[in-house]
Amino acid sequence: MKxxxxxxxxxxxTAIGGxxxxxxxxxxxxxxxxxxxxxxWVVVVGVVGICVFAHMSGKVAAVSGRATFEIIRExxxxxxxxxxxxxxxxxxxxxxxxxxxxxxxxxxxxxxVDHRLWVPVAALAVWLVLWRVKFNLMENVTGLLGLALxxxxxxxxxxxxxxxxxxxxxxxxxxVQESAAVYWYFAVALFGAAMTPYEVxxxxxxxxxxxxxxxxxATSRLNVLVGFPLGGLLSIxxxxxxxxVLLPAGIQVDSMSQLTLPIAEAGGTLLVAVxxxxxxxxxxxxxxxxxxxxxxxxxxxxxWSWGKFRRPVxxxxxxxxxxxxxxVAVGVLMTNVDPIAVTEYSVVFSAVALPLTxxxxxxxxNDPEYMGEHVNGRVMNLLGTVYLVxxxxxxxxxxxxxxxxxxxx
Amino acid sequence: MRRRRTGSRDxxxxxxxxQPGRVLDAxxxxxxxxxxxxxGMPVCTLDDLELEAVDGRSAPDEPIDGSVPVVVAALLTGPxxxxxxxxxxxxxxxWHRLSWAHVVDIGTAxxxxxxxxxxxxxWLERWTHDHIIGRIxxxxxxxxxx
Numbered sequence: 041m042k043x044x045x046x047x048x049x050x051x052x053x054t055a056i057g058g059x060x061x062x063x064x065x066x067x068x069x070x071x072x073x074x075x076x077x078x079x080x081w082v083v084v085v086g087v088v089g090i091c092v093f094a095h096m097s098g099k100v101a102a103v104s105g106r107a108t109f110e111i112i113r114e115x116x117x118x119x120x121x122x123x124x125x126x127x128x129x130x131x132x133x134x135x136x137x138x139x140x141x142x143x144x145x146x147x148x149x150x151x152x153v154d155h156r157l158w159v160p161v162a163a164l165a166v167w168l169v170l171w172r173v174k175f176n177l178m179e180n181v182t183g184l185l186g187l188a189l190x191x192x193x194x195x196x197x198x199x200x201x202x203x204x205x206x207x208x209x210x211x212x213x214x215x216v217q218e219s220a221a222v223y224w225y226f227a228v229a230l231f232g233a234a235m236t237p238y239e240v241x242x243x244x245x246x247x248x249x250x251x252x253x254x255x256x257x258a259t260s261r262l263n264v265l266v267g268f269p270l271g272g273l274l275s276i277x278x279x280x281x282x283x284x285v286l287l288p289a290g291i292q293v294d295s296m297s298q299l300t301l302p303i304a305e306a307g308g309t310l311l312v313a314v315x316x317x318x319x320x321x322x323x324x325x326x327x328x329x330x331x332x333x334x335x336x337x338x339x340x341x342x343x344w345s346w347g348k349f350r351r352p353v354x355x356x357x358x359x360x361x362x363x364x365x366x367x368v369a370v371g372v373l374m375t376n377v378d379p380i381a382v383t384e385y386s387v388v389f390s391a392v393a394l395p396l397t398x399x400x401x402x403x404x405x406n407d408p409e410y411m412g413e414h415v416n417g418r419v420m421n422l423l424g425t426v427y428l429v430x431x432x433x434x435x436x437x438x439x440x441x442x443x444x445x446x447x448x449x
Numbered sequence: 450m451r452r453r454r455t456g457s458r459d460x461x462x463x464x465x466x467x468q469p470g471r472v473l474d475a476x477x478x479x480x481x482x483x484x485x486x487x488x489g490m491p492v493c494t495l496d497d498l499e500l501e502a503v504d505g506r507s508a509p510d511e512p513i514d515g516s517v518p519v520v521v522a523a524l525l526t527g528p529x530x531x532x533x534x535x536x537x538x539x540x541x542x543x544w545h546r547l548s549w550a551h552v553v554d555i556g557t558a559x560x561x562x563x564x565x566x567x568x569x570x571x572w573l574e575r576w577t578h579d580h581i582i583g584r585i586x587x588x589x590x591x592x593x594x595x
Contacts, residue, residue, distance in 0.1 A: 113494065
């Protein structure tokens with residue numbers, strides 16, 4: 041019993057620590073510094089959405105033992121699934137670039153060594169973990185270290201804001217100095233950051249890696265339903281930090297160091313050090329997940345052997361795909377692009393690809409051949425359908441808003 | 450190859466008589482399914498089926514029009530995504546055959562009774578293994594044991 045409690049606690053803690061990635065970190069800070077907490081509602085909507093779909097994809101993996109993209113190809117055929125693959129892969133690689141860039145920037149904060157020197161080191165470290173480390177260990181370590189980001193929540197209290205004023209910001213409204221289009225552009229970006237598409241592939245394939253069965257469903261549901269909302273709370277506290285310190289000072293976030301400005305003001309060097317550990321762990325964990333997701337989607341679509349639980353020589357093309365994805369990431373980052381800008385674009389393009397990745401999982405979760413008695417109930421389907429409508433609206437709005445606002449100008 | 454259209458468009462037919470056993474729809478239950486070997490190792494995705502007339506009377510290149518009973522002779526796979534997406538027929542040399550006799554179960558995946566290493570269809574997997582992944586130190590390390 042004790043070990044079971046420990047398993048559940050560990051699962052929840054890693055879900056909190058693993059919730060945030062570079063997209064969440066950057067977008068929440070940017071939004072907080074420009075809009076205060078007036079977009080916090082988007083994080084809430086996003087968290088509920090990711091809970092619904094993460095649970096669904098975990099269930100599919102546990103019940104059918106098949107990962108999502110195998111089923112997508114089987115049900116939608118090679119053409120539709122191929123389009124899906126192309127879109128998902130493009131967004132996942134873009135996210136991978138953002139995450140590797142994020143690790144490098146966080147290490148630059150810690151060391152004052154230029155981030156471009158850190159990029160190959162970071163990518164090599166990611167690859168070594170993918171190559172050697174056991175799946176569970178990898179998830180637990182990055183998740184638990186990611187908990188250091190609780191420093192943002194601590195900072196909110198240490199800053200001692202006017203709580204009434206902060207609560208008043210929670211009302212969704214366009215601030216006077218910003219236009220409505222920009223407000224909605226960042227709403228879409230924040231939504232894309234919270235619901236990043238790779239997560240569905242990662243959860244379903246991770247369920248297969250962890251050899252989930254129907255018995256594990258209750259545990260996985262608890263992890264998701266408790267861990268993710270708490271992770272969402274961390275997201276909002278990042279925005280709150282920015283809203284308390286950066287918004288009044290008129291500072292706009294365009295580098296990783298501005299992310300830690302409020303932390304330094306609240307808790308000094310010590311808290312900054314703790315948060316940097318969290319930043320490295322969160323981006324490193326997300327880099328692992330996105331790299332794995334590129335391997336998962338490609339291998340499952342093409343029927344290759346895949347999985348970290350196998351020796352690399354027993355899943356050679358899967359490992360080769362991940363190596364290539366990392367090489368592409370390093371190559372792009374070495375062209376001197378701004379990793380923060382890449383991150384901002386990656387969350388918007390995530391929003392564009394969302395319906396493509398989330399519709400199939402909803403279809404599969406309703407398939408009695410795969411799911412047997414565990415097909416979606418009415419409530420899940422209602423929630424899933426409502427979210428699909430939101431996803432389509434966000435996807436259609438993303439590009440026009442990006443052009444109209446010159447990417448948030 | 451011996452892949453042919455079944456002739457439902459050419460010959461008007463009545464409803465199928467009820468068959469004993471399990472009825473499989475080729476498109477629904479077979480095409481694009483994951484194929485697993487005897488150890489549960491993924492082999493490939495099923496791309497097509499090779500049909501053969503039961504009595505073996507019709508010549509291999511004669512179109513099957515639905516008037517002759519046929520059986521599935523082999524599962525076909527290979528680098529044929531291009532023609533599957535854009536239409537047309539790949540040259541016969543592209544196909545890898547997996548004999549129907551090796552199929553032991555059709556569920557959410559098609560299971561074979563042979564090992565994936567012994568099949569032609571996985572040559573690229575072996576090539577990547579032999580020439581790239583197997584040469585990187587630690588490639589044979591079992592991640593579950595650490």
